[in-house]
Amino acid sequence: MRSDLNNLRGKLRTEMPVTRHMGIRVVRQQGGGVLLRAPLAANVNHKGTAFAGSLNATATLAGWCTVWLLLREHNIDGHCVIQDSSVRYARPVCSDFEARVEAPAEDVLTRFFHSIRRRGRGRIELSVTVADRRGVAVHFRGRYVVGTDPGVARDT
């Protein structure tokens, strides 16, 4: 699990340059989700608070990282894209911030992996909150689609 996390960190650093510019760090996995952290300074807007686009990007990435790690843990060679998302910015983010993915329910995960193994394709909706030092400020939901690469062993 630790090496999956390190592989993920390396992937972001080398293959997604914008995450480096935003200072986004994969902190740890917790409860089935992922925790990302980013500094205010690199993502600040003209009001001295965090740019909404950076908050959304961090939440989007947190969901994607969670799916990426889930696939590795289940030994599935698949790719993941986000299909759609919605977000509510409840108040400005005034300090460094964290994006935290809520752990998907067990039956959601079961259906997700069953679909991938049966049909080579699965979809999962993830909830992400973004918090600064005062607490949760942003509520995000994103739907992620996974497709397995050709030649992957399946159980069908």
Add this chain to the structure above:
Amino acid sequence: MRSDLNNLRGKLRTEMPVTRHMGIRVVRQQGGGVLLRAPLAANVNHKGTAFAGSLNATATLAGWCTVWLLLREHNIDGHCVIQDSSVRYARPVCSDFEARVEAPAEDVLTRFFHSIRRRGRGRIELSVTVADRRGVAVHFRGRYVVGTDPGVARDT
């Protein structure tokens, strides 16, 4: 109008560093909206397509820039934040991309400015599309809230 555009460009460059890292440029106003452009290279993901978070950030910013310019044109000293948004990523973005704001309907604009002048606060929903060289790939809707700063002259 040209000087408003240049002021906006300067504001992004100096006060929102992440827009510089993403290479986002304010190209021009058109039909009541704003056109932004960004390079794939600065926003690329591990698949060689544009990171969804960058696409969302560019669309979010395009809406915000549109409201910022509308306020200047109407001589309103107000600040604008995004309240919520939703986005659908219809397909991957495979080249440099543009975010284009649809011009709001005339009656929508009338209600928006009326509310700001009467109550010091207004809300407007904007549609933004993001396109690469093959056409539109992302559909975004965002609601932006404007509040006037204390001491601003109003017509009430």
